[in-house]
Amino acid sequence: xxxxxxxxxxxxxxxxxxxxxxxxxxxxxxxxxxxxxxxxxxxxxxxxxxxxxxxxxxxxxxxxxxxxxxxxxxxxxxxxxxxxxxxxxxxxxxxxxxxxxxxxxxxxxxxxxxxxxxxxxxxxxxxxxxxxxxxxxxxxxxxxxxxxxxxxxxxxxxxxxxxxxx
Amino acid sequence: xxxxxxxxxxxxxxxxxxxxxxxxxxxxxxxxxxxxxxxxxxxxxxxxxxxxxxxxxxxxxxxxxxxxxxxxxxxxxxxxxxxxxxxxxxxxxxxxxxxxxxxxxxxxxxxxxxxxxxxxxxxxxxxxxxxxxxxxxxxxxxxxxxxxxxxxxxxxxxxxxxxxxxxxxxxxxxxxxxxxxxxxxxxxxxxxxxxx
Numbered sequence: 001x002x003x004x005x006x007x008x009x010x011x012x013x014x015x016x017x018x019x020x021x022x023x024x025x026x027x028x029x030x031x032x033x034x035x036x037x038x039x040x041x042x043x044x045x046x047x048x049x050x051x052x053x054x055x056x057x058x059x060x061x062x063x064x065x066x067x068x069x070x071x072x073x074x075x076x077x078x079x080x081x082x083x084x085x086x087x088x089x090x091x092x093x094x095x096x097x098x099x100x101x102x103x104x105x106x107x108x109x110x111x112x113x114x115x116x117x118x119x120x121x122x123x124x125x126x127x128x129x130x131x132x133x134x135x136x137x138x139x140x141x142x143x144x145x146x147x148x149x150x151x152x153x154x155x156x157x158x159x160x161x162x163x164x165x166x
Numbered sequence: 167x168x169x170x171x172x173x174x175x176x177x178x179x180x181x182x183x184x185x186x187x188x189x190x191x192x193x194x195x196x197x198x199x200x201x202x203x204x205x206x207x208x209x210x211x212x213x214x215x216x217x218x219x220x221x222x223x224x225x226x227x228x229x230x231x232x233x234x235x236x237x238x239x240x241x242x243x244x245x246x247x248x249x250x251x252x253x254x255x256x257x258x259x260x261x262x263x264x265x266x267x268x269x270x271x272x273x274x275x276x277x278x279x280x281x282x283x284x285x286x287x288x289x290x291x292x293x294x295x296x297x298x299x300x301x302x303x304x305x306x307x308x309x310x311x312x313x314x315x316x317x318x319x320x321x322x323x324x325x326x327x328x329x330x331x332x333x334x335x336x337x338x339x340x341x342x343x344x345x346x347x348x349x350x351x352x353x354x355x356x357x358x359x360x361x362x
Binding site: 002003006007010012038041044045046047048049050051052053054057058060061062064065066068069070071072073 | 180186188193196200204226230294295309314
């Protein structure tokens with residue numbers, strides 16, 4: 001009963017329930033008394049005073065705020081081309097692996113001779129992952145890391161110079 | 167200062183470079199933010215510091231607020247919730263122990279308060295505020311957001327990342343527990359309220 005009354009008081013009860021409650025309120029004294037009690041609490045809760053911070057609160061906030069600037073919207077500093085670039089890289093990698101995998105399939109294998117029609121002996125990872133490739137890969141990563149680190153430190157230095165961390 | 171302007175108008179001014187216009191938003195919402203913060207952090211000193219931090223965060227990330235799809239207050243209270251939880255996490259305060267601590271502290275003040283109560287009498291609002299302080303953090307917070315911060319259940323759902331139907335049930339239970347606390351700790355006041 002209470003839940004129905006609260007829904008009615010909060011204005012979230014359905015039309016059918018609303019008319020049913022209104023009928024009960026008109027006919028049932030106990031129901032009406034309960035409604036009055038809950039309504040009283042509801043109205044009282046609506047009047048409760050808020051807590052107040054110290055007098056200097058706004059001033060403190062504004063002093064703190066003065067040290068900063070409004071940051072750019074998150075959407076503006078996420079470069080969509082980078083996201084698409086990463087996605088494209090993974091799609092190309094998956095595609096290349098699939099093409100390579102299919103190229104190893106022995107399409108003329110007779111059924112029953114092998115469960116997987118792939119000639120595993122042909123799979124030679126050492127042909128692809130040579131020392132040269134690993135070295136190139138590592139070098140590219142180190143250069144990229146140093147480039148990003150330099151950009152980050154430059155930005156931090158610029159922020160310190162202007163006194164804003166935008 | 168900016169009293170006649172809507173939230174979105176003030177925000178446009180701030181984003182346009184008028185940093186001082188932000189003071190209008192601070193003045194408008196400081197009591198709401200501070201009250202909700204106090205539901206999580208009972209120490210007024212800490213709560214004020216956290217509330218201050220909330221406004222600084224709101225200012226810094228104002229560009230991320232989309233006035234056409236959301237209310238500023240709802241967005242601001244989302245920051246309040248996350249900042250309070252992060253503060254408690256940093257201080258390693260368990261919410262349950264916080265509830266216990268707050269209930270015991272409130273009960274202590276109530277004991278002494280109740281004795282004085284018969285002589286001086288408490289205002290209805292004070293009684294209600296003390297009863298809210300006796301509730302758990304979750305119950306006190308939902309009542310505060312619904313009644314004091316005037317948020318709808320859908321908006322509270324956005325703030326607390328909870329389904330509005332679940333919140334409806336939680337609100338019913340919170341009000342039920344509030345009545346129980348009032349009847350237990352303030353029987354005389356409840357009687358006089360019912361008689362009014």
